[in-house]
Amino acid sequence: MAEEKLLSRAEVPENLKWNLALLYQSDADMKADFEQTTKLVDQFAEFQGTLATTAANLAKALILSKQIDEELEKEFVYAFLRRDSDTTDATATELYGMISSQMSSISAKMAFFEPEIVEMDDTTIDGFFAAEPKLAEFKFMLTKIRNEKAHVLSNLEEQLLSRASKALNAPDEIYNTLNDADLTFGTVHDDDGNEVQLTHGNRSQFTESQNREVRKEAVLAYEKPYNELRNTFAQTLNSYMGMHNMTADVRHYSSARQASLSSNQIDEQVYDTLVSSVNQHLDLAHRWYALKKKVLGLDKFYKYDINVPIAGNDLLKTTFDEGKQLTREALSVLGPKYMEGLNREFYNRWIDAAENKGKRSGGYQISVYKANPFILLNWTDKLYSTYVLAHESGHAMHSYFSQAAQPSEYFEAPIFLAEVASTFNENILTNYLLEKYQDDKQIKIFILEQYINGFIGTIYRQSQFAEFEHNAYQTQEKVGTLTADYLDQMSGDLVDKYYGPSVTPTGTKTQSWAYVPHFYMNYYVYQYATSMAASTALSAQVWNKEDGALQRYYDFLSAGGSDYPVETLKRAGVDTTNSDYLEQAFKVFEQRLDEIETLLA
Template sequence: MAEEKLLSRNDVPAALKWDLKLLYQSDEEMKADFDATKKVVDQFTKLQGKLAVDAKNLLVALILGKQIDEELEKEFVYAFLRRDSDTTDATATELYGMISSQLSTISAQMAFMEPEVVDIDDGVIDQFLTVEPKLAEFKFMLTKIRNEKAHVLSKLEEQLLSRASKSLNAPDEIYNTLNDADLTFGMIHDEDGNEVQLTHGNRSQFTESQNREVRKEAVLAYEKPYHDLRNTFAQTLNSYMGMHNMQADVRHYASAREASLSGNQIDEQVYDTLISSVNSHLDLAHRWYALKKKVLGVDKFYKYDINVPIAGNDLLKTTFEDGKKLTREALSVLGPKYMEGLNQEFDNRWIDAAENKGKRSGGYQISVYQANPFILLNWTDKLYSTYVLAHESGHAMHSYFSQRAQPSEYFEAPIFLAEVASTFNENILTDYLLEKYQDDRQIKIFILEQYINGFIGTIYRQSQFAEFEHNAYQTQAKVGTLTADYLDNMSSDLVDKYYGPSVTPTGTKTQSWAYVPHFYMNYYVYQYATSMAASTALSAQVWNHEDGALERYYDFLSAGGSDYPIETLKRAGVDATDSQYLERAFKVFEQRLDEIEALLA
């Protein structure tokens, strides 16, 4: 599926594209539904100023709000997926722009609800819950809103912020358009000397090449446009972080980080404990790079040498069909209930697999309560793509099970939990592959290196990004401007610290921060690291068939967002407020390092 020249969207086989008819038959049908939803919004707005009158009014408002959210989710996701399928498609871009703009208006119309809810006296809320049993479904939702009382503004202020949301989110939209639609990396040479187009999707096949000149050319070519546009990328990031710092200040938070974490009652100490624990185990990552340098037999181990597989390229080359087969086999340990959901995902075109011109880079999963999850991939026929498939399928099955267990207001798990389900699947896939190929030394080395790269990429690299992100937010709040020079130098210092003395810097500094789309997701990246550490414990329990482990994991998947994430994770068997879960993960990582060192001895 990795082509030298990118296919147009129309040339991609239907089997490799998601079926958006699972949402709507046409753009016109979606627009008609959207018009109907706006009429429900009009009904909702008639309740303004009346939520505290009696329990019935509050219940009606909550039910209408729930209906509106379900319908808007379906309509928005359809337009979002249309746009991401091909960001050069003017019709899709216009459709997405239309609904995004009108969502800002709708958000402003509905913004009166939270201020009115927080203004209701506690005794009155308790009375409402007593006299109207149907309010019980919304009790946790009401509790969450009221816990944020100190940060909810007046009705007028909330409406103003809602109306401004599209403009405030512009840096994110500009970044994604620049990165996915406009950025080009030029032509490079493959191992046969042929000129090929470098893209987001195919770069790994060149950066992992056994030919040092091929991977060097690919890495430097990928870095170049980020460096050329470094001031633009600095400005988009500065604007985005400035917007969140402003909103945190307006809402009376001490910082943007506190604002981001407080809604789910995650103590900032969880963030700081992660960074501290990872920094105290940097020697393990440094040990890996030193080992790799030794095995490759190079005098200097450059950044463009990091991704070349020690065991050789593509020992487990996998097509999309191969990847689905491996994922099915690995995850069968989760039993028939899980496999039923996974088979629906694989057999009903919930996945958009092939890379095409204008398609959004990377991979993600997004769910629709009234329909099903959807997954975006950019398949490359490398084992890495199978890991991405397993990862995103973890998200999809998390949504699948919570959708069947929770009302819509609780079905979406907070990110702190969502990344547990995804990295859980990566760990299970590693255990399965190591068992499957236990008698093949070279393939075991290949799989162990895949695991090590995944662990470093998820725990070490995301913690590096988390340090960068928090420092950038703090500097933006203090100084007011993030310059390209400042961001380059800060990122370079962190890269040197996390990679260690065996890795020699090369190329430009900008790409190490400018290519990260998750910096436009407001304190997202640290949750990859905490989740990987938590899932290491949970997946080991399930893989080893420990008593009650599978049942606890199903309960975790089904919980969605029905409780605060720290509490949901505790019931699954992991306490994220204690650093021991991180220590256990590093112990497993060290054991994997010992294993690959023994194989390479």
């Protein structure tokens, strides 16, 4: 699907674009709905100061708030997807800017809600639950709010923070605009010597080339603009982390990390246990790099050599249609209910597949309770893209099942759970491919390497990012400024530690931190690693058809955010409060390493 010349949005075939008519037929229709929603917000504001008067009043306010949230989600996501389709489209950017700006005002008008809930005494709230059956649905939501009592501010303070939210979130917007719309990597040479534009989406085609000069040129070209703008990226990250440190302090948290984990009652020890456990198993990753260096016969194994496949390029090259079929075949083990949802996703244009000029890089899934999930991809005809499709489809089906089972306030699972559903699908896809090609040694090596790269990228790499992120937050809090020199040094030291003695550094250190958009998601990355470890156990149970495993997994998907994530995972069969689940994951990884070593011998 990748073209030598990047397509404009208008040149992308309709069947490779998501169908935003599933949300609105036009921008005008969205704006008209948004105008009506703002009127509902004004109605909600009339409840200020009255929530504790009667149980019926509280129920009415909650039901109206729920309606507003459902409408705002639909309107915001439409504008968000319009913008991400082409960040160079001025109309789409203006539309997104309009609704983002208005969201700050809306948040300020509704900011009285949590302080009033927190101020209610236990006797009053218990009496309301007994008197008004309609409140039963909202009990967990209200409990979560009241558990955060020490961190909810006064009504006026909450209003001020809400009004300031757009300005406070500006570093995130600036980073995404810079990274997706303004950053250019120039041209590089492909395997045939042709000059080709390098992009976020097609980078892997060059970095996995068997021609060492091709991958070296691409890696250095990709690093160059990040290094040239290193001070800008450092200031953007400093501003973002400074904002979260400030907000955590204002809300009386001990740190930005505690603030991020607290709302879902995730103990900070979960984070520290992950980093500690991964550091204890760095030898397995180092063993892989040493093996690869030996098999490739390289005197020096540079970072730009890491991604070249041992078995050869594109042994399982797949078009978008072929990738969908492969994903369907693999996930059929989850039964007809899952396949019904997956077919809806594949055949109703929930996916935006092709890369185009100005399109947001990477991949993600975002859901709308009153519509359906949407997936952004930047497809290349490599097996990696099929893995991304399976990953994002895991998110989409998680939303699909929770949407059917939960009211809107609980249908969205917290990230700690959401990444379990996505990496679960990656594990199932690996199991399926290894079984499908069990008699083909070269393809099996190719698949095992894909798994190993995925495991290292998800557990080791994200733990490396988690170490970097936490250290950066702590330094920003103590010193007040994160400089490019400091970030380069810290990131470089972590790269050396995680990659080990067999890998020789090359290029610049800036790209190893500046290109990571997830640093603008506030303690997000560690959850990739914890989730991959948890999903390794769950997927093995389902793949091996253990009694009750599939039903437990369906229950997990259907739970959404209706309970604290640690408890939801316990019911599914994984306890993240200790390191056992991590040890199980490393055991599987070691078995895969043993297997590929045997095949390569």
